[in-house]
Amino acid sequence: RLLAANPVYGKIPVLLLPDGRAICESAVIIQYIEDVARGSGGAEASSLLLPDDPYERAMHRFWTAFIDDKFWPALDAVSLAPTPGARAQAVEDTRAALSLLEVAFKDRSNGRAFFSGGDAAPGLLDLALGCFLPALRACERLHGLSLIDASATPLLDGWSQRFAAHPAAKRVCRT
DSSP states (O other), X not given: OHHHHOTTTOOSOEEEOTTSOEEESHHHHXXXXXXXXXXXXXXXXXXXXXXXXXXXXXXXXXXXXXXXXXXXXXXXXXXXXXXXXXXXXXXXXXXXXXXXXXXHHHHHXXXXXXXXXXXXXXOHHHHHHHTTHHHHHHHHHHHTOOSSOTTTOXXXXXXXXXXXXXXXXXXTXXX
């Protein structure tokens, strides 16, 4: 049933709606839920995943796509690299992506705890990067690397600790 609901990628996640339609891919599902919450008028601003400002929403969507399209493939390539040279290039690509995300955090967070610009709850962009923290930490341990740390990416280092300590992430983001 799930394969039939996502014939393009043939994988999960898939959100099956009561009327039989399907929405595929994590970021798209989260944005759909956000749109429904905004449209219902029942969601408090603090419970929404994207900022109210349309430009900021666009920036959060942009960086969410960057995480999926650039950061994750670079990080994944560190462990899948067939040669030491390919691994070194993947590490360099991962660090370059993290440097860009460091700047994005500075620009989006307004000096607060999360990309969302809040202190209490992570938003869409926090979730997009935060879901890769366990894989990133495993990659660091497996290959003896330091990818997010206080010297190279101090803002992301602090963010990663706050994200991992948040009750919604604690069970999966053990450091």
